[in-house]
Amino acid sequence: MMPLPLSMKLLMLFVSMLGMQGSGHSCELQPGGTNVARNGEAIQSSDYVYKPMGYANQSIDGNREGNYHQGSCTHTKKEKDPWWMLDLKNSYSIGPIVIVNRQDCCSERLNGAEVRVGNSPNNDNPVCGTVTSADSIITFCCNGMLGRYVSVVIPGASEILTLCEVEVYEEIAKLERHVCW
Ligand SMILES: *[C@@H]1O[C@H](CO)[C@@H](O)[C@H](O)[C@H]1NC(C)=O
DSSP, rough: OOOHHHHHHHHHHHHHHHHHHHHOOOOOOOOOOOOOGGGGGHHHHHSOSSSOOOOGGSSSOOOOOOGGGOOSSSSOOOOOSSEEEEEEEEEEEEEEEEEEESSHHHSSTTTEEEEEEEEEETSSSEEEEESSOOEEEEEEEEEEEEEEEEEEEEEESBBBOSEEEEEEEEOOOOOOOOOOO
């Protein structure tokens, strides 16, 4: 068999890379995709009573502001297993969930937080992902997990849960790509 010319090998490599992307689920934010969290209702395990108040609804206000003092982040008391829960009102096939962490301080507090998706209103749904960094913006790919509820829970004896935004997007199946040449 004749050895393939380099250009042909590169072309085959390119096509196989396209093929790897071409099936299954997509975790890309779709341009113009709807953040369904905006239509939901959020509650949390406790409210931190200090100005500005960190109400549960402040992470679904459409504002990614990460400075807590601008009044657009949630804040629980320091407590055991604090949680925040979003009721989407309908069950969705969930794709990307984007979490905006606090940025003026304390971003490490979110480390270890579990993002759970499902139909139980008790924060015990399957885990889509766990925060393992103190990054400002953390995206989880839920790959079509079905659920009406999205929870963020920090397991621990004495934790504080702050979220500056939680965006939830529906899963959109990616079309197979076909390569012509
Ligand atoms: C957010 O929740 C607080 C406390 O329940 C409430 O006073 C406020 O009006 C809510 N904000 C919006 C935009 O719904």
